[in-house]
Amino acid sequence: MTEASSALRSTTAPLLALAGVTCAYGNTAVLTDVDLEIEEGQFTGIVGPSGSGKTTALRALLGAVQPVRGSVLRRPDVRIGYVPQVETVNWNFPVTVGECVLMARTTGRRLPWRSASERGEVRDILDRLGIADLTNRHIRELSGGQQQRVFIARAMLGRPDVLLMDEPTSGVDVSTRHEILHLLEDLHHDGLSIVLTTHDLNGLAAHLPHLVCLNNTVIGAGRPIDVLTVDVLERTYGARMEVLEHAGMPVVLDHPHHRPTASGQVVPIRRTGT
Numbered sequence: 428m429t430e431a432s433s434a435l436r437s438t439t440a441p442l443l444a445l446a447g448v449t450c451a452y453g454n455t456a457v458l459t460d461v462d463l464e465i466e467e468g469q470f471t472g473i474v475g476p477s478g479s480g481k482t483t484a485l486r487a488l489l490g491a492v493q494p495v496r497g498s499v500l501r502r503p504d505v506r507i508g509y510v511p512q513v514e515t516v517n518w519n520f521p522v523t524v525g526e527c528v529l530m531a532r533t534t535g536r537r538l539p540w541r542s543a544s545e546r547g548e549v550r551d552i553l554d555r556l557g558i559a560d561l562t563n564r565h566i567r568e569l570s571g572g573q574q575q576r577v578f579i580a581r582a583m584l585g586r587p588d589v590l591l592m593d594e595p596t597s598g599v600d601v602s603t604r605h606e607i608l609h610l611l612e613d614l615h616h617d618g619l620s621i622v623l624t625t626h627d628l629n630g631l632a633a634h635l636p637h638l639v640c641l642n643n644t645v646i647g648a649g650r651p652i653d654v655l656t657v658d659v660l661e662r663t664y665g666a667r668m669e670v671l672e673h674a675g676m677p678v679v680l681d682h683p684h685h686r687p688t689a690s691g692q693v694v695p696i697r698r699t700g701t
C-alpha cells in the first residue's frame with residue numbers, strides 16, 4: 428500500500444467497530460454476532476429492552492469486556508470518553524464538582540496536587556458545559572441534569588473523539604431530558620462523535636440522526652424514520668407497538684389494548700360510545 432492510500436485508509440476508517448462480536452457472561456451469550464461501525468462525526472443511539480446487551484455493547488467498544496468471538500476495532504489514535512449511568516455513583520462522596528472532574532485524571536500523575544493548568548482545563552470544560560458556577564458546590568447538591576454534565580465533564584477531560592454514554596436520560600424529568608439532548612447536540616455540532624444507549628424511544632432516540640436496534644444481535648440500523656417501524660420494534664422488543672408520524676418524526680405508541688388483525692395490521696379496540 429502506498430503512503431497516500433494508507434493515510435486515506437486511516438482517515439476514513441471507522442473510529443470504532445464491532446465485527447462479528449459475541450460476548451458472554453459465563454455460558455450466556457448476551458451479544459451474538461454483532462456488527463457495528465461508529466464513523467467519525469456520527470451520533471448514534473443504541474435502543475433495545477432492558478437486558479438486550481446495550482451496556483455490554485458499549486463496554487465492548489470501550490475494551491472493558493472481551494468478546495468470546497469476533498473483533499473490536501479501534502482507530503489507533505482514537506480517544507474514548509465513557510459516561511456511565513448516573514445511578515451507578517454514590518453522590519454523597521464528599522467532593523466538590525471541580526474535584527470530582529479532576530479525579531477523572533488518574534493516569535500519568537506524579538504530583539499529589541493539581542497544577543494551575545489542570546485547574547484551568549477543568550474550568551474551561553465546566554464553562555463549556557454551562558456549570559462553571561458549580562465548581563465549588565458539593566456533588567450531593569446537584570440536580571439530575573447537573574450530575575449528567577459533571578459526568579460528561581469528567582469524560583471531556585481526556586479530550587475524547589467519541590463519547591460512549593450509558594442511558595444519559597434515565598430517571599430525569601422532561602425539561603432535564605431536553606437540556607441533555609440540546610447539550611449533546613451542541614457537542615456533536617462541535618465535532619464530537621457520540622454513541623449512547625437509551626430505552627427512551629420518543630424522548631431521545633427519535634431525535635437522533637442514527638439508531639441501532641439491539642436485542643442480543645442487531646435487528647436494524649439507520650435513520651429513526653427507517654428503523655422505528657412496527658416490524659423492527661416487534662423483533663427488538665417482542666411486543667407489537669403502533670408507530671405514527673408527527674412532523675416527519677416517528678412516534679412509538681406502546682398500547683396494550685391494540686391487537687393485531689389477521690392481516691397483521693394493528694387496530695385500536697373500539698369502545699362503546701367512541
Ligand code: ADP
Binds near residue numbers: 481
Ligand atoms: P442492557 O444495557 O440492554 O440492559 P446489559 O448489557 O446490561 O443490557 O446486560 C445484558 C445481560 O447480561 C443482562 O441479562 C444482564 O443481567 C447480564 N449481565 C450484564 N452484566 C453482567 C455481569 N457482569 N455478569 C453477569 N451477567 C451480566
